[in-house]
Amino acid sequence: MIEDPYLGKYITCVSARSTDKEILKKAQDGGIATTLMVYALEQGIIDGTIVAGEGDRPWEPRPFVAMSREDILKARGTKYSISPQISWLKEATRSFGLDKVGVTGVCCQMQAVRKAQLYPINMRDVPGKVAFTVGLFCMENFPYKSLQTIVEDHAAQSLNSVKRMDIGKGKFWVYTERGNVTSLPIKATHKYEQPGCHVCLDYVSNLADISTGSVGSPDGWSTVFIRTKKGNEIWSKAVAAGLFETKPIEDVKPGLDLVTKLAKEKIDKNRKTVEERKTFGVNKALRDPYA
Amino acid sequence: MELLNSIKKTMGGEAKLAQVVTEIKVEATKEIKSVANKIKLGHVHLSGCTGCLVSMADNNLGLIKILDDYADLVYGLTLADVRHIPEMDVALVEGSVCLQDHESVEDIKETRRKSKIVVALGSCSSYGNITRFSRGGQHNQPQHESFLPIGDLIDVDIYIPGCPPSPELIRNVAVMAYLLLEGNEDQKALAGKYLKPLMDLAKRGTSGCFCDLMTDVINQGLCMGCGTCAASCPVRAITLEFGKPQGERDLCIKCGSCYGACPRSFFNFDVMEEFENINEIIAGALK
Numbered sequence: 001m002i003e004d005p006y007l008g009k010y011i012t013c014v015s016a017r018s019t020d021k022e023i024l025k026k027a028q029d030g031g032i033a034t035t036l037m038v039y040a041l042e043q044g045i046i047d048g049t050i051v052a053g054e055g056d057r058p059w060e061p062r063p064f065v066a067m068s069r070e071d072i073l074k075a076r077g078t079k080y081s082i083s084p085q086i087s088w089l090k091e092a093t094r095s096f097g098l099d100k101v102g103v104t105g106v107c108c109q110m111q112a113v114r115k116a117q118l119y120p121i122n123m124r125d126v127p128g129k130v131a132f133t134v135g136l137f138c139m140e141n142f143p144y145k146s147l148q149t150i151v152e153d154h155a156a157q158s159l160n161s162v163k164r165m166d167i168g169k170g171k172f173w174v175y176t177e178r179g180n181v182t183s184l185p186i187k188a189t190h191k192y193e194q195p196g197c198h199v200c201l202d203y204v205s206n207l208a209d210i211s212t213g214s215v216g217s218p219d220g221w222s223t224v225f226i227r228t229k230k231g232n233e234i235w236s237k238a239v240a241a242g243l244f245e246t247k248p249i250e251d252v253k254p255g256l257d258l259v260t261k262l263a264k265e266k267i268d269k270n271r272k273t274v275e276e277r278k279t280f281g282v283n284k285a286l287r288d289p290y291a
Numbered sequence: 292m293e294l295l296n297s298i299k300k301t302m303g304g305e306a307k308l309a310q311v312v313t314e315i316k317v318e319a320t321k322e323i324k325s326v327a328n329k330i331k332l333g334h335v336h337l338s339g340c341t342g343c344l345v346s347m348a349d350n351n352l353g354l355i356k357i358l359d360d361y362a363d364l365v366y367g368l369t370l371a372d373v374r375h376i377p378e379m380d381v382a383l384v385e386g387s388v389c390l391q392d393h394e395s396v397e398d399i400k401e402t403r404r405k406s407k408i409v410v411a412l413g414s415c416s417s418y419g420n421i422t423r424f425s426r427g428g429q430h431n432q433p434q435h436e437s438f439l440p441i442g443d444l445i446d447v448d449i450y451i452p453g454c455p456p457s458p459e460l461i462r463n464v465a466v467m468a469y470l471l472l473e474g475n476e477d478q479k480a481l482a483g484k485y486l487k488p489l490m491d492l493a494k495r496g497t498s499g500c501f502c503d504l505m506t507d508v509i510n511q512g513l514c515m516g517c518g519t520c521a522a523s524c525p526v527r528a529i530t531l532e533f534g535k536p537q538g539e540r541d542l543c544i545k546c547g548s549c550y551g552a553c554p555r556s557f558f559n560f561d562v563m564e565e566f567e568n569i570n571e572i573i574a575g576a577l578k
């Protein structure tokens with residue numbers, strides 16, 4: 001077990017890509033999240049999973065409980081807006097009747113799952129029924145209107161025409177169905193970020209069973225942290241079943257150094273924000289959620 | 292109280308929790324079980340619906356294990372044949388206090404005097420909850436009108452919010468309270484760290500409602516739209532609109548669950564990071 005102050009506890013870290021061509025067609029990166037959940041479903045490790053599907057408006061995510069391969073595939077691709085995944089956590093065990101619940105989501109949502117397990121406040125049955133979690137790396141998130149502003153005002157594209165969005169190489173990228181590629185400096189998007197993200201002290205979903213993101217690996221590949229015993233067991237079996245191509249993280253560029261660098265940047269900056277909240281007013285502090 | 296205070300002090304002395312937890316795990320359940328002294332546990336029933344007690348019982352074999360190995364149930368109207376409130380290590384108080392019911396008022400004061408740790412079990416006891424909506428007028432004691440959470444009459448050490456509180460949280464608190472009182476140094480440190488946020492909730496106040504999310508989370512710039520609050524609401528009063536919680540305030544029964552459950556009300560990293568080990572320790576203790 002490796003313990004890193006920024007990357008959390010993990011058993012191994014690899015670079016990987018799904019071997020499932022259908023999943024890769026619309027996956028954000030290496031299709032890790034989707035492939036793992038489909039595998040867990042098919043193996044009976046979970047009987048459904050919370051994913052971020054399509055909402056009412058273009059590129060607005062909406063969480064739902066997926067109970068088939070088809071439904072899990074509907075959630076492929078990153079939507080850069082808030083998807084309240086955990087709102088379904090208890091409902092998954094009730095209305096949906098799941099005994100083994102999967103959860104996909106960003107770092108804070110992995111934190112929410114662990115809090116619900118350790119301090120289940122009105123979360124009956126949740127602690128024992130969370131069966132498998134796949135967390136995403138996450139630098140920040142955007143309210144829907146922010147996303148609209150970024151894409152429609154800054155990138156001057158209609159959200160309806162967008163095929164894919166991505167953050168990388170210091171830019172926010174917008175790809176349209178008709179082949180247009182627009183980017184804007186990520187700096188220009190900072191002011192639209194969700195305020196709650198500014199006190200977030202996790203970049204690579206330290207509390208998930210397995211966490212994954214694009215940073216550190218080549219295009220189309222994903223960086224994967226295998227963290228818990230359960231995560232390790234599922235990962236080993238999935239790799240043995242041929243579901244993933246893998247490479248040691250040491251062999252890929254830019255590798256773990258970049259992940260660490262970004263994690264450190266995010267967490268140090270946000271720690272500072274938490275600190276500054278203590279003297280925000282005149283002899284008045286803003287509340288510290290970690291006190 | 293005395294005891295809790297001294298423990299709170301040692302908790303500040305930064306025992307490295309990760310290390311402590313691993314040591315506890317190595318010594319494993321053998322160590323937990325070998326502690327001979329059972330603690331004295333009581334269930335004090337005030338104005339509540341017995342849902343909290345049912346939740347406690349819903350631990351099934353877990354409850355039997357707790358009562359076999361860790362705690363003697365020395366008081367409980369429904370489960371133990373004892374008339375007067377005895378000395379207790381841990382008193383689990385269900386329900387709010389009816390001010391017009393002399394006996395309830397005396398019972399809660401007596402409970403405080405005779406207990407080392409008073410736990411407000413469930414939302415009526417912690418926050419008043421549904422009993423806040425009483426206007427009296429009910430046969431056959433129509434004058435029973437005013438109900439207060441126990442924290443308005445006595446000092447409370449730990450809150451277990453929830454309507455009803457989840458069996459698993461009752462179980463966790465029971466095991467941790469046992470470790471706090473009877474465990475070795477490491478176990479005490481773990482239990483102290485685990486229980487601290489629930490002690491802080493008890494210090495924070497006696498009123499709970501959706502508005503806590505507004506005032507102490509959203510207004511404070513802390514909400515990140517995870518949706519946990521909606522999941523925890525027993526009456527489905529919360530929906531997420533554009534990624535932020537909206538409360539149907541007329542539906543809200545003032546149970547305080549959403550705030551306690553919110554990852555941005557409290558989040559103790561040192562405990563959370565040990566989730567895998569702590570889950571194993573609790574499971575081990577109840578095997």
Ligand SMILES: Cc1cc2nc3c(=O)[nH]c(=O)nc-3n(C[C@H](O)[C@H](O)[C@H](O)COP(=O)(O)OP(=O)(O)OC[C@H]3O[C@@H](n4cnc5c(N)ncnc54)[C@H](O)[C@@H]3O)c2cc1C
Nearest residue numbers: 027028029031032033034051052077079138139213214215
């Ligand atoms: C808001 C946000 C910010 C991110 N920031 C970074 C970053 O800074 N660096 C980095 O390396 N990676 C980041 N990621 C992760 C990255 O974009 C990919 O989601 C990740 O690599 C998984 O790709 P995949 O091909 O394995 O997933 P796929 O197989 O394509 O599946 C996508 C999965 O993501 C989930 N998902 C999609 N949108 C959301 C959402 N809004 N909220 C919660 N879950 C969602 C779906 O449920 C699905 O399970 C971010 C993701 C999000 C949602």
Ligand code: SF4
Nearest residue numbers: 107108138141197200
């Ligand atoms: S930055 Fe943190 S708080 Fe914001 S969405 Fe990502 S994980 Fe959640």
Ligand code: SF4
Nearest residue numbers: 524543544546547549
């Ligand atoms: S909104 Fe729901 S969870 Fe929150 S206090 Fe009201 S009833 Fe309880």
Ligand code: SF4
Nearest residue numbers: 514515517518520553
């Ligand atoms: S649980 Fe807290 S952080 Fe999550 S959506 Fe509700 S108020 Fe926001």
